[in-house]
Amino acid sequence: MEIKHDLYLGDCEEVLKKIPDNSVDLVFTSPPYADQRKNTYGGILPDDYVDWFLPKTEHMLRVLKPTGTFVLNIKEKVVKCERSTYILELILAMRKQGWLWTEEFIWHKKNCYPGKWPNRFRDAWERLLQFNKNKKFNMYQEEVMVPMGDWAKIRLKNLSETDKIRDESKVGSGFGKNISNWLTRDKAYPTNVLHLATECNNKNHSAAFPEDLPEWFIKLFTKAGDTVLDPFMGSGTTNIVANRMRRNSIGIEILSEYYEQVKSEISPVELYLFESKDKYGHN
Numbered sequence: 001m002e003i004k005h006d007l008y009l010g011d012c013e014e015v016l017k018k019i020p021d022n023s024v025d026l027v028f029t030s031p032p033y034a035d036q037r038k039n040t041y042g043g044i045l046p047d048d049y050v051d052w053f054l055p056k057t058e059h060m061l062r063v064l065k066p067t068g069t070f071v072l073n074i075k076e077k078v079v080k081c082e083r084s085t086y087i088l089e090l091i092l093a094m095r096k097q098g099w100l101w102t103e104e105f106i107w108h109k110k111n112c113y114p115g116k117w118p119n120r121f122r123d124a125w126e127r128l129l130q131f132n133k134n135k136k137f138n139m140y141q142e143e144v145m146v147p148m149g150d151w152a153k154i155r156l157k158n159l160s161e162t163d164k165i166r167d168e169s170k171v172g173s174g175f176g177k178n179i180s181n182w183l184t185r186d187k188a189y190p191t192n193v194l195h196l197a198t199e200c201n202n203k204n205h206s207a208a209f210p211e212d213l214p215e216w217f218i219k220l221f222t223k224a225g226d227t228v229l230d231p232f233m234g235s236g237t238t239n240i241v242a243n244r245m246r247r248n249s250i251g252i253e254i255l256s257e258y259y260e261q262v263k264s265e266i267s268p269v270e271l272y273l274f275e276s277k278d279k280y281g282h283n
Helices: 012-018 044-061 086-097 151-155 212-221 239-246 254-267
Strands: 005-009 024-029 064-074 102-110 125-132 193-196 228-230 248-253
Touching: 005 239, 005 254, 012 044, 012 248, 024 044, 024 212, 044 064, 044 086, 064 102, 064 212, 086 102, 086 125, 193 212, 212 228, 212 239, 228 239, 239 248, 239 254, 248 254
Parallel strands: 005 248, 024 064, 024 228, 102 193, 228 248
Antiparallel strands: 064 125, 102 125
């Protein structure tokens, strides 16, 4: 199976216009957060963020397959002593645009160092928002199963009569559970909280995330030969992981130093150059 990796230098809003409709299985990206890292990308004020981002998600909606998934790694900031609402506003605006806000994952940063401010503690988590075009989408849950863990030795040791039958939800949701089904299993499905350390290696990038992060979602939402897109490529973590996992990938980056860095790290690769003067970019 021939795997392609198309890297573009340019503004993602312009480059996305060149990508065919319904051609991408997973969009996994981390754009610049509001008013962050001004020295790198220029920064986008919280009040301007939705208007800045929506034209880009319009193109992502077009290029994503009907069975595909968009995972957005993003974090709100504190503005004048309170949490900014720009992410909540973005979610609502994307729903009006046609996206389904299907799920939210939390990335718990296990190695976050301590800290405090007069009215808050240091954040140790970030959001990963899942959006889809349709209610039915590709999801390979067995690929991310985890060991049962020590809890099973205690929880499954003495089962009650209720544990041995399907216990229907008390709120009438239609969901239920049968604890005894897990007696002979070695693995369980994970929760929507990912406990991963932050990136500690020198990636020559101000906001590189760990390789385990895109790897987990690539496993969950794609199979070998599928196509993964990162429209804010940065140091290329998503594309490098996709390459290792035998997925096709598309990466778009506006800063030439990061583009050249990724180009030198991914091989073999099919490259495209798309010039742009827009000041905003990724990760």
